[in-house]
Amino acid sequence: MINIPSPIIDLEIVEKNIDKMMELCQKWQMNFRPHFKTHQSAKLAKIFKDKGIEKCTVSSVSMALYFAANGWKDITIAIPVNVLEIEGINILASSIKLNLLIDHLDTIKFLKENINHQVSVFIEVDTDYGRSGVFYKNTKTIDDILHIIQDSSLLEFEGFLSHTGHNYGAKSPEIGAEIFEQARKRMWKLKQDYRQTYPNLSISLGDTPSSSFADNFKSIDEWRPGNFIFFDMMQVNLGVCEFEDIALIIRCPIIGIYPKREEFVIYGGGVHLSKESLEFKGQKICGWLKYADNTNPSAGFPVISLSQEHGIISASKAYISKLKFGDLVDIIPVHSCMSADLYSSYTTTKGEMIMKFRSNN
Amino acid sequence: MINIPSPIIDLEIVEKNIDKMMELCQKWQMNFRPHFKTHQSAKLAKIFKDKGIEKCTVSSVSMALYFAANGWKDITIAIPVNVLEIEGINILASSIKLNLLIDHLDTIKFLKENINHQVSVFIEVDTDYGRSGVFYKNTKTIDDILHIIQDSSLLEFEGFLSHTGHNYGAKSPEIGAEIFEQARKRMWKLKQDYRQTYPNLSISLGDTPSSSFADNFKSIDEWRPGNFIFFDMMQVNLGVCEFEDIALIIRCPIIGIYPKREEFVIYGGGVHLSKESLEFKGQKICGWLKYADNTNPSAGFPVISLSQEHGIISASKAYISKLKFGDLVDIIPVHSCMSADLYSSYTTTKGEMIMKFRSNN
Numbered sequence: 259m260i261n262i263p264s265p266i267i268d269l270e271i272v273e274k275n276i277d278k279m280m281e282l283c284q285k286w287q288m289n290f291r292p293h294f295k296t297h298q299s300a301k302l303a304k305i306f307k308d309k310g311i312e313k314c315t316v317s318s319v320s321m322a323l324y325f326a327a328n329g330w331k332d333i334t335i336a337i338p339v340n341v342l343e344i345e346g347i348n349i350l351a352s353s354i355k356l357n358l359l360i361d362h363l364d365t366i367k368f369l370k371e372n373i374n375h376q377v378s379v380f381i382e383v384d385t386d387y388g389r390s391g392v393f394y395k396n397t398k399t400i401d402d403i404l405h406i407i408q409d410s411s412l413l414e415f416e417g418f419l420s421h422t423g424h425n426y427g428a429k430s431p432e433i434g435a436e437i438f439e440q441a442r443k444r445m446w447k448l449k450q451d452y453r454q455t456y457p458n459l460s461i462s463l464g465d466t467p468s469s470s471f472a473d474n475f476k477s478i479d480e481w482r483p484g485n486f487i488f489f490d491m492m493q494v495n496l497g498v499c500e501f502e503d504i505a506l507i508i509r510c511p512i513i514g515i516y517p518k519r520e521e522f523v524i525y526g527g528g529v530h531l532s533k534e535s536l537e538f539k540g541q542k543i544c545g546w547l548k549y550a551d552n553t554n555p556s557a558g559f560p561v562i563s564l565s566q567e568h569g570i571i572s573a574s575k576a577y578i579s580k581l582k583f584g585d586l587v588d589i590i591p592v593h594s595c596m597s598a599d600l601y602s603s604y605t606t607t608k609g610e611m612i613m614k615f616r617s618n619n
Numbered sequence: 620m621i622n623i624p625s626p627i628i629d630l631e632i633v634e635k636n637i638d639k640m641m642e643l644c645q646k647w648q649m650n651f652r653p654h655f656k657t658h659q660s661a662k663l664a665k666i667f668k669d670k671g672i673e674k675c676t677v678s679s680v681s682m683a684l685y686f687a688a689n690g691w692k693d694i695t696i697a698i699p700v701n702v703l704e705i706e707g708i709n710i711l712a713s714s715i716k717l718n719l720l721i722d723h724l725d726t727i728k729f730l731k732e733n734i735n736h737q738v739s740v741f742i743e744v745d746t747d748y749g750r751s752g753v754f755y756k757n758t759k760t761i762d763d764i765l766h767i768i769q770d771s772s773l774l775e776f777e778g779f780l781s782h783t784g785h786n787y788g789a790k791s792p793e794i795g796a797e798i799f800e801q802a803r804k805r806m807w808k809l810k811q812d813y814r815q816t817y818p819n820l821s822i823s824l825g826d827t828p829s830s831s832f833a834d835n836f837k838s839i840d841e842w843r844p845g846n847f848i849f850f851d852m853m854q855v856n857l858g859v860c861e862f863e864d865i866a867l868i869i870r871c872p873i874i875g876i877y878p879k880r881e882e883f884v885i886y887g888g889g890v891h892l893s894k895e896s897l898e899f900k901g902q903k904i905c906g907w908l909k910y911a912d913n914t915n916p917s918a919g920f921p922v923i924s925l926s927q928e929h930g931i932i933s934a935s936k937a938y939i940s941k942l943k944f945g946d947l948v949d950i951i952p953v954h955s956c957m958s959a960d961l962y963s964s965y966t967t968t969k970g971e972m973i974m975k976f977r978s979n980n
Binding site for chain 2: 259260261262263295317318319320337338339340341342343361362364365368388389390393423511513514515518519521523525528529530532533534563565566567568570582583584593595596599600601602617618619
């Protein structure tokens with residue numbers, strides 16, 4: 259029985275979300291390489307495998323080791339190489355097809371000198387997000403990196419990879435579509451410029467908002483979205499999914515009832531939902547109470563504030579009048595990746611326990 | 620050797636911070652009941668015990684069980700009773716002096732019917748923070764709760780407890796002092812009104828900002844701050860501590876160097892620092908790089924953005940020009956409680972490993 263804040267997942271929705279993303283990839287003949295940083299679970303990864311998916315993306319060496327130990331043989335670590343983790347990288351490279359991200363001459367030189375096994379290298383490209391990657395116009399650096407790769411018998415050039423994370427800031431699906439189309443064209447140009455020398459080079463892109471915003475995925479070889487497996491309030495807010503598509507909630511006990519304030523308090527704070535917040539319909543929210551009327555998932559109330567273990571929900575007098583201590587409410591996280599990361603297991607809506615990887619263990 | 624984002628604590632600073640808080644409590648003859656939700660570590664708790672502190676505060680039943688298992692015999696769980704956890708509450712009550720928070724008639728009735736051992740009850744009072752607690756003017760509810768307590772042989776009234784969390788929003792130390800003074804007076808009034816019937820009742824208050832803002836702690840019997848053990852950027856920003864007082868940093872490897880953007884990227888994201896952010900000197904920051912010049916801890920640069928595993932730092936061209944891949948930088952978290960919660964151990968500046976409790980395990 260659930261008596262503390264607990265992440266609950268609906269596997270039927272998970273399956274539907276995966277199938278829909280697979281259809282998109284099939285339609286555009288993109289290799290589907292889902293990002294597992296959202297769910298971080300070997301058991302959920304198995305759902306992908308049963309549908310024929312053999313490749314995945316992760317966000318750390320330790321997460322790659324976890325999925326490699328669970329039978330994944332082709333893994334991309336989608337963060338620039340951390341040279342301090344060369345030992346883990348070599349362990350992975352000795353047993354699976356490992357794909358690494360490089361965006362600097364110094365790190366490819368380091369890799370060339372320190373890798374003991376065959377690895378594949380994506381050059382990460384910054385199409386204008388401004389996080390990591392070689393700026394897309396900087397072909398000089400790209401050429402220098404390729405030169406080092408060519409010079410090594412253990413390094414193989416896989417292609418160009420980019421993350422259009424700026425789409426999370428898109429003010430509308432139309433603007434999101436424009437951002438993505440611009441990035442796609444920039445990657446396409448790179449493909450055209452380099453495919454004479456590297457006929458098998460792969461263009462890897464993919465994030466959940468773009469999967470919905472864009473209507474042209476031409477020339478993209480590989481698609482790497484992650485969040486779509488669960489979705490969350492951020493995706494609702496972006497117009498990327500409906501409330502019905504959300505597969506993860508945090509179930510929280512009610513520990514405070516304050517009718518005069520038109521508020522109640524859940525046992526469920528920043529350590530259960532993460533401190534990520536969002537401007538939703540003109541209001542800062544830290545989560546969203548789902549199914550306030552038991553039938554419509556979008557009928558709900560905002561979590562207006564989170565401290566370490568308390569969450570305050572602003573609700574109607576009528577709703578609050580029906581609450582009892584010990585009742586459980588279902589809170590949609592603002593950002594499911596960040597909330598899921600806080601737990602070492604999920605419970606399914608059918609009561610099954612599903613173990614997962616956890617950061618910093 | 621540190622090769623991934625890792626929380627590092629300086630035990631000398633920890634000791635100094637504890638000593639300073641103990642002096643404040645001694646000066647005002649307040650019982651010191653530190654909140655352990657910040658560090659969550661039996662080994663750090665031992666430092667308090669060695670200084671004669673026998674009582675502590677925690678924020679969950681599971682954290683209470685952890686500290687009880689580590690020899691703490693007098694624990695306050697400073698969150699309203701979650702009736703669904705009565706089993707854990709009864710286990711604790713059977714072996715230690717357990718102090719619970721009640722702010723509603725229904726929960727005290729529940730407790731009366733379901734508790735099997737002696738427990739102490741604080742009535743939580745809302746002095747105007749607006750999170751949990753009986754509103755300070757609502758003496759009718761206080762009387763009703765006291766009536767139930769009197770009626771039970773296992774429940775004992777401990778006193779009134781409040782958390783002036785609104786002090787975290789104080790725009791200046793002077794405003795913080797006013798907020799606290801108002802709360803103190805409201806609690807003092809309750810003490811005067813009820814001490815004829817309950818001569819031993821205790822007034823429990825305490826948070827880190829108020830420890831610094833206030834200059835009058837008269838009539839307060841017990842003090843429960845937590846954050847002061849580590850401090851963080853939030854406390855610097857409030858004017859509560861100096862950079863020199865901060866005992867916790869997250870040490871992060873450099874994985875991206877972008878001189879043209881005047882930025883670099885650390886392996887260190889929301890899963891390592893938490894997504895808590897802050898307006899600091901007119902800029903939104905997600906952390907602060909310390910000791911950019913190796914001598915002055917306040918000389919530093921802001922973490923301007925965090926994704927799941929990446930952090931972007933905006934820095935000077937001169938600083939960036941000296942960086943190498945694999946260098947480690949020390950990031951002060953915005954909120955040390957939230958960052959510390961993400962780990963299962965600390966490393967001290969002398970290289971010792973210190974285990975800790977972790978939420979959701």
